[in-house]
Amino acid sequence: MKKGMRGKILSAAAALARDIGPGNLSLDAVASRAGVSKGGLLYHFPSKSKLLQALVEQHLSEFDAALNEKEKAHGGGSNSLVAAYLDLFVAEQALPPPTGVLAALAENPELLVPVSRFKRRLLDRLKANAKDENRALAVFLALEGMRSLRLFETDILTPAEREAVLGFLAMLTADPG
Amino acid sequence: MKKGMRGKILSAAAALARDIGPGNLSLDAVASRAGVSKGGLLYHFPSKSKLLQALVEQHLSEFDAALNEKEKAHGGGSNSLVAAYLDLFVAEQALPPPTGVLAALAENPELLVPVSRFKRRLLDRLKANAKDENRALAVFLALEGMRSLRLFETDILTPAEREAVLGFLAMLTADPG
DNA sequence: GTTACTGTACCGTCCGGACGGTATTGTCAA
């Protein structure tokens, strides 16, 4: 897992967004945090917009890779993707929330178009893989809700609640009642 | 329903955030959009932070008022709050998303603390009012998910899906199976 | 000699916020 300057800049930007608020990200601050000069930063990302775009894309591709891996572990049969999605959500909790995405949103909401496309594709896959489309949809939305709570730094759930709802959702996908 | 300058400024700010991105809100732009001088704006809101705070508070109090009204319409019995919450969500769809909240988040995530408190209280009320705590929690989260999709301008659901999931959630709260 | 930077020096713009001033309205005692 070698980390080039590009990756260092990206994670510095994400960490900075977390620290100073998603809308207050500046190129100077990112450069200094990444241990690179502003010239060097602009060498890799010719504009702030491009940097934020890369932040979004990186998040999406990491998410996608992790999901595919988890799905393989679940065998690929019916409901395996929903189960993998639940797994991934749990694993996510240990990671910092993707504040870079928020920074992109703050700057220009259109930067989230790839996110939108990604989620639509994911939802289609979930529905295709699930036994019950409505339940898959409900699970998708509930996880989306928990994710957004975390992303907004307004996570209000107790660990017990989180566990309970996860259990309930797992039951929803598995149980044919 | 008279609208003072204060209210005009608040809605101008929200509309602007929608147009130019939540992180690009400037006092000058808000003032000009609201048809007030910058001095006048600063008279009502002594700082940008205060303006954003007011935006958040206004959203919360409007939401709370609407919810209480809907609950009264549902009689106040068991599950009436969950039903009211579902109703309110449907009504919300006709309104523009609360972009002002995003603007606040972009500037300073701590401005969302009241949102956090509000949601926690709401969830407690929902759980207390519902027959099944887990189901109430799932409904709360699913709606939270749909709301966040809309807020991010990444709403990917078809009207049919929205309808289906709302029906499913209504069934979840009512049916004791 | 190309790639991957560093460092510095700028430019034009915009922003938040402070400030001094002003018109209008209300209050209340003399």
Place this chain on the structure above:
DNA sequence: TTGACAATACCGTCCGGACGGTACAGTAAC
């Protein structure tokens, strides 16, 4: 009913600083 005062609701201007972005000269490794 008038004069004194105060609160409300603004206006217009100014400033220090930060920001995004450009330009360019240099350097060190491969």
